[in-house]
Amino acid sequence: MRRAAGRTPERRPAGVGRVRTHRAASPWLFLLPGLGVIAAFVLYPFLSTVHKAFTDARTLTPGTWVGLRNFRDMLDDEQFWVALRNSVLYVVAVVPLTVLLPLLLALLVHKKLPGVTFFRSAFYTPVVASVVVVSLIWGWLLDDRGLVNGILRFLGAGPVAFLGDQWLLLLSAMALTVWRGLGYYMIIYLAALANVPRELHEAAAVDGAGPLRRFASVTVPALRPTMVLVGALSSVAAFKVFSEVYLLAGPTGGPAGQDTTLVMLVQRTGTGLDGRVGYASALSLAVFVLALLLMLLVLRADRKEAEE
Amino acid sequence: MTRTSVGEKVLRYLLMLAVLAVSVGPFLWQLSTSLKATTEDIYTYPPGFLPEHPTLDNYTGVADIVPVWDYALNSLKVAVAGVATNLVGASMAGYALARLRFRGRKAAGLAFVAALLVPLESIVIAQFTMMRDLRLNNTLTAVVLPGAVGALNVLLMRNAFANLPYEVEEAAVIDGANVWQRFTRIALPAVRGTLAAVAIFAFMGAWDDFLWPLIVLSDSDRFTLTVGLNFLHGTFQQNPRLVAAGTVIAVAPLLVMFACLQRYFFRGVGEGAVKG
Numbered sequence: 222m223r224r225a226a227g228r229t230p231e232r233r234p235a236g237v238g239r240v241r242t243h244r245a246a247s248p249w250l251f252l253l254p255g256l257g258v259i260a261a262f263v264l265y266p267f268l269s270t271v272h273k274a275f276t277d278a279r280t281l282t283p284g285t286w287v288g289l290r291n292f293r294d295m296l297d298d299e300q301f302w303v304a305l306r307n308s309v310l311y312v313v314a315v316v317p318l319t320v321l322l323p324l325l326l327a328l329l330v331h332k333k334l335p336g337v338t339f340f341r342s343a344f345y346t347p348v349v350a351s352v353v354v355v356s357l358i359w360g361w362l363l364d365d366r367g368l369v370n371g372i373l374r375f376l377g378a379g380p381v382a383f384l385g386d387q388w389l390l391l392l393s394a395m396a397l398t399v400w401r402g403l404g405y406y407m408i409i410y411l412a413a414l415a416n417v418p419r420e421l422h423e424a425a426a427v428d429g430a431g432p433l434r435r436f437a438s439v440t441v442p443a444l445r446p447t448m449v450l451v452g453a454l455s456s457v458a459a460f461k462v463f464s465e466v467y468l469l470a471g472p473t474g475g476p477a478g479q480d481t482t483l484v485m486l487v488q489r490t491g492t493g494l495d496g497r498v499g500y501a502s503a504l505s506l507a508v509f510v511l512a513l514l515l516m517l518l519v520l521r522a523d524r525k526e527a528e529e
Numbered sequence: 530m531t532r533t534s535v536g537e538k539v540l541r542y543l544l545m546l547a548v549l550a551v552s553v554g555p556f557l558w559q560l561s562t563s564l565k566a567t568t569e570d571i572y573t574y575p576p577g578f579l580p581e582h583p584t585l586d587n588y589t590g591v592a593d594i595v596p597v598w599d600y601a602l603n604s605l606k607v608a609v610a611g612v613a614t615n616l617v618g619a620s621m622a623g624y625a626l627a628r629l630r631f632r633g634r635k636a637a638g639l640a641f642v643a644a645l646l647v648p649l650e651s652i653v654i655a656q657f658t659m660m661r662d663l664r665l666n667n668t669l670t671a672v673v674l675p676g677a678v679g680a681l682n683v684l685l686m687r688n689a690f691a692n693l694p695y696e697v698e699e700a701a702v703i704d705g706a707n708v709w710q711r712f713t714r715i716a717l718p719a720v721r722g723t724l725a726a727v728a729i730f731a732f733m734g735a736w737d738d739f740l741w742p743l744i745v746l747s748d749s750d751r752f753t754l755t756v757g758l759n760f761l762h763g764t765f766q767q768n769p770r771l772v773a774a775g776t777v778i779a780v781a782p783l784l785v786m787f788a789c790l791q792r793y794f795f796r797g798v799g800e801g802a803v804k805g
Contacts, residue, residue, distance in 0.1 A: 243708035248631040251712075254614070255622030255678040256637060262675040263644040266655035273655065280661070329544055332533065340545045342791055344552050349787045349794070350780045351737030353755040357776050358559045361769050366572045368558055403552065408795055461650045464739045468759065484650045484740070491654035492744050498658055505651040512648055 270509075273502035280496040291503035301504070303479060304486040307466075311395060311482065312459045312515065318399045319406060319455040320448050326403055327410035328440070341411070345404035352401070356468035359397050360384065363469075384469060387479040394465040394480075401465075402458075406451050413447035414440075449523045456519055457512045463488065483508050556780070563587050563773035571769060587774035591761070597775055599750065600757035603669060604736050607753055610673045611735035612728045618678030619727055620720075623686025624712050628698070638687070644680035650740065657744050671745045672753065676734060682727045689723035690716055725793040729786070736783060754779045 274291055278284030295301045330341050347355055362368050363383040373379030383389050417440065425435045441448070463484040466474070472489070474481030481489075487508065491501025533541075564580040564587070565571055591597050625631075626638050656675050657666065665671040693716060701711050717724070739755045746752055749760070758779055761772045787794060 242702050243629055245631070247708045248625040248629040248634070251621040251625035251629065251708075252637055253621075254618035255683050256640060258614075258618060258674070258678040259640060259644045259680055259683075262656060262659075262677070263647055263652065263680070264640065266652040266659060267647045269655040269659070270652055273658075278658075280658075326548065329541060329548070332541065334533070334538065334541060337545075340549060342787075343549055345794070346553055346556060346784065346787070349733065349783050350556070351739070351755055351783075353737075353739050353758050354776045354780045355555075357758060357761070357772055358555045361562065361772065362555055362558065364769070367769075371572070400551070403548075457648070461648055463650065487650065487654060488740065488744060492657060496654070498654060501654045505654055509648060509651040512651075513646075 270502045270505050273499050274506045275503075276499045278498040278502070280492075280494055280498060284499050287499070291500050292507075294500060295503060295507065300478065300481060300486060304481045304483045307391060307480060308460050308462065308483045310391065311398070311462050312456050314392075314395045315398050315402075315459040316452060316456050319402045319459075320452050322399065323403050323406035323451070324410050324444065324448065326407045327414055328436075330407070331411060331414050341407070344407060347401045347403070348405045352464040353468060355401060356397065356465055359393065360469055363393055385476070387476050390470045390475045390480050391466070394462070394469050397465050397469070398459065398462065402455060406455070409451060410444065410447060413444050417443040445523075445527075449519065452523075453516050453519045456515050460512050460515055461508065483511075559773045559776055562770055563777050565770055567768075567770065587770045588778070590768075591771040591774040591778070594771060595757050595760055595775070596750070597754070597757060597778055600752050600754040601778060603752065604754040607669055607672050607742075608732045608735040610669075611676055612731045614673065614677040615679055615682050615727055615731035616724060619682035619686045620717060620724065621712070622678065622683045623688075624690050624716055626683070626687040627690035628716065629708070641680040641683045645684070649675070653741060653744055656741070660745055666745055667747050667751055669751065669753075672738075672742050673735070675741065676731075676738070679731065679734070682731065685723055685727060686720070689720040693719050722793065725790065729790060729793050732786070733783060 273284070275286055275288060276284035277287045277290070326344065330337050330344070350358075364370070365380055365382060365385075369383070370380040373381060381389070383393050421439050421443065422435060425439050430438065461484050462482050466480055466482050467485055467488075470480040474485055483504065487501050487504045490497050490504060558578070561578060561580055562571060564583040564585070566580070566582050566584045566586065569577075569581050571577075622637075622641070626634060626641075660666040660671040660674075663671075665674070698711050698715055701715055706714070737755065738753075739759075742753045742756050743759070746756055749757075752760075758775050761775050
């Protein structure tokens, strides 16, 4: 987090700091709306989730303390393992592509050529559209009689039932997530590329390094922190995937619920008139802890690699 | 760097055009589908990219299946309210964190960072239970409240205020301006760019949100556009033209906004991800 380093009032000229600039209560009045919302609708619900995870609360009953029962139930719950598998597969498939493809895209539009700003903006379009909209669009593209199958048929292949098969459905959702992330992470990479000193590239070119060599020995090391950041951000996002799969596979999670992800399971378990709030809270807690571990794992792996 | 060779230029433009087809193509195909008349075969091989007889019938037709304009209005209300609360709440909190000295400032800053670390997906059930206890479930107010002041927006505003020079404000202190006057007359006008980015992201976030409104809204007349469109799902097999029209209605306002305010979009992404 960036702070106002060097601008702290202690460093101000003598005397100025002693002027009474505000009343004691003013800062808290300024903070009230923001802090209030955060405390009431983020921090309190989080504590409440932790508490409810150890109860058998339901939508209409507060429930009683049941210790670790929800977590034991989780380990015996076949749906939990299916959901965990899907969420983990999602990370494994989506993250490497999300770290690499937007980087290549950023390199493609980094060079100032006429019209390149237009392309950058155009590549960002899928980020602006809501996930519901792009999922509906992809649903129609991948329909048995949609554009993709139309093209396949035209080429003499297919039709492929993208949205009928458990694995093809999951793959389609992953492709959608990667596609949607292209523009977003491209912008992050572009911001980082702007800070890579040109001299490095030029020196490498003078030394006779080709484009591939320069990519591997100049660009990648310089962008490494950004790649780690993108890796961490996209791992957590992929692990928590909900909308893409929910919309393509349907509320029940595809054939026999085999495409259910963890957050879909949370949503399905905890809502409705007889939602198992206690169990859903335990699942939520599992999502939180696993997402946190995942992020630490990415950062740790990076550090290890850097040491070698 | 050495000058770009013609070959490299051609290659770059070809690649950019290919990515363009992949990223924007699906939207154009959707637009084209939405303009095709019921009489036109939309399943032809090879696919027909341009509608033979463009018509707006599907845009009225989709409103007969789901009240798409009411949903759009609900989304607009939620989004506008979210922009207002985020601008006010985040700028005030950000100003206090960046510019005011008081006991507990660090703790307050940490609260926002902690909030940033809590994935919304893991607290939606608790938020839902809470809204039910407050008897707010199934209202648009409940849709707005959890995102009313985003922690990330507070931190963005804090950074923006922290980067302003102190001198002007110091002069104002000596002239006797109180803290509210310094905030509204000096500090706020100086961070307009960040305010615009916050406004855009609050609008986009609210307009595009799906999981939370899906959970908290149960009556179909309260639905926001994203939740309402989800119900168009079932009509796929019968008439994709109508679904296409619905999605175009949902995406058009954002694309127009994006086209007009591009630089703020990019600024927000850059600041939020790299510096946040």
